[in-house]
Amino acid sequence: MSLPEGFSIGPLTVLELTGVDRNKILNNLCTQDLRSLQSGQSRESFMLDVKGRTISHGSVACLDSRTLWISSPGQAHRLVPHIDRYIIREDAIVRDASEDFLAYLLRPESPWMQTHLAELRETKECSEVFGKQAISIQVPWLGPGTLLVLATPGTQCPEIAELSSVCHPSQTPNLQTHDGSAWETLRIKNFWPWYGVDIDERNLPQEIGIDARAISFNKGCYLGQETVARLDALGQVQKKLALVELQTDSAWKFQGPSEWMLNGKSIGTLTSASPSDTIETGRGLWIGLAMLRRGHMEPGSQFATDDGVDVHVRSAMHR
Structure with missing residues (x-):
C-alpha cells in the first residue's frame, strides 16, 4: 500500500512566547539549550517540573518575533500557568495559541514539499511562509526531513488548499x-x-532514551536540573x-x-x-x-x- 504525502493531524498544543526574554524563560524550564536559539532554528526538548519530572515533550521553533512550543493536544491549560509562574521581571508573555493552527505532517519525499518549500528548508529549520498564513518547521516526528506545517484555519491560501488535498486525515x-x-x-x-x-x-527525561536529541548536559541551571544531573552521574535508569x-x-x-x-x-x-x-x-x-x-x-x-x-x-x- 502506497503512503500519502503527509497527514492532516488537526490541532496540537501550541504555546506562543513573545518578548525579548522569551527564549531565556523557556531555557530556564527545559532540558535543551535554548538561550542562544536564533530565528529560523528549532530544537526538541523536555519541559520539567521542580522535581525533574517531564511535564511536556515537544519541538521549539524560534521565529522573528515569537517562539513556539509545540506538543501533543490538550496541554495548554497546564503549561501556560506553569510558564507564567516563572516570568517575574523578564520581558516575556506566554499565551495559548493552539486554536490558531491546524497541523500537517509531510514525509521527506513529499512532492508538495519539494515544489513549495525545498529551497527554504536548506536555509532555515523554521519559518513563516505563504504571507504568514503558515509556519513550516523541520521536526523528526516521522524521521529526518519531516516537515510540520502549522496553517491558519480557514485560510484561502492556494498552497495550503493544495496541502490539505494531498494529506490524509489522521x-x-x-x-x-x-x-x-x-x-x-x-x-x-x-x-x-x-x-x-x-x-x-x-x-524522568532519561527514561525516554532520547538524551542526545533533547537534553543538553552543558547548559546552565534550569528547573529540575539536579535530578537530570544525578541520573546522568549514576549512568542508569x-x-x-x-x-x-x-x-x-x-x-x-x-x-x-x-x-x-x-x-x-x-x-x-x-x-x-x-x-x-x-x-x-x-x-x-x-x-x-x-x-x-x-x-x-x-x-x-x-x-x-x-x-x-x-x-x-x-x-x-x-x-
Missing part, C-alpha cells in the same frame, strides 16, 4: 483512539513518543521507553496501554502499537513503544509475556 494518538494509521506507524518506527500516551508527568516488535495471535488488537507480565511479575507497559504490513506464520506482526524495566529494556532482549505476546526489543534508529 487522528493524533491518544488513550482512546488507536486507528493503526500510517502516521502512527511512522512515528513509532522513528521513535517520536507522544506526550500523554507514551510519556507523562511520572517519567530503572525503566526506559523501548521500540518493540510484537508477534501475536492474528486476532489480537491493541486496545490501549496494557501491562506486560512475565512469570507473574510486571515488566512494563505497552503504550503504543501499530500493525506491520506483514503476517508471519499466521501470526500478526506489530511494532510498538513500551516502557520496560531493567533486564528487559535493552535492544536485543526477547521474551514472551504471560498472555502470549512474543516481544523483541529493537534498536531505535533516530535516538
Whole structure:
C-alpha cells in the first residue's frame, strides 16, 4: 500500500512566547539549550517540573518575533500557568495559541514539499511562509526531513488548499483512539513518543532514551536540573521507553496501554502499537513503544509475556 504525502493531524498544543526574554524563560524550564536559539532554528526538548519530572515533550521553533512550543493536544491549560509562574521581571508573555493552527505532517519525499518549500528548508529549520498564513518547521516526528506545517484555519491560501488535498486525515494518538494509521506507524518506527500516551508527568527525561536529541548536559541551571544531573552521574535508569516488535495471535488488537507480565511479575507497559504490513506464520506482526524495566529494556532482549505476546526489543534508529 502506497503512503500519502503527509497527514492532516488537526490541532496540537501550541504555546506562543513573545518578548525579548522569551527564549531565556523557556531555557530556564527545559532540558535543551535554548538561550542562544536564533530565528529560523528549532530544537526538541523536555519541559520539567521542580522535581525533574517531564511535564511536556515537544519541538521549539524560534521565529522573528515569537517562539513556539509545540506538543501533543490538550496541554495548554497546564503549561501556560506553569510558564507564567516563572516570568517575574523578564520581558516575556506566554499565551495559548493552539486554536490558531491546524497541523500537517509531510514525509521527506513529499512532492508538495519539494515544489513549495525545498529551497527554504536548506536555509532555515523554521519559518513563516505563504504571507504568514503558515509556519513550516523541520521536526523528526516521522524521521529526518519531516516537515510540520502549522496553517491558519480557514485560510484561502492556494498552497495550503493544495496541502490539505494531498494529506490524509489522521487522528493524533491518544488513550482512546488507536486507528493503526500510517502516521502512527511512522512515528513509532522513528521513535517520536507522544506526550500523554507514551510519556507523562511520572517519567524522568532519561527514561525516554532520547538524551542526545533533547537534553543538553552543558547548559546552565534550569528547573529540575539536579535530578537530570544525578541520573546522568549514576549512568542508569530503572525503566526506559523501548521500540518493540510484537508477534501475536492474528486476532489480537491493541486496545490501549496494557501491562506486560512475565512469570507473574510486571515488566512494563505497552503504550503504543501499530500493525506491520506483514503476517508471519499466521501470526500478526506489530511494532510498538513500551516502557520496560531493567533486564528487559535493552535492544536485543526477547521474551514472551504471560498472555502470549512474543516481544523483541529493537534498536531505535533516530535516538
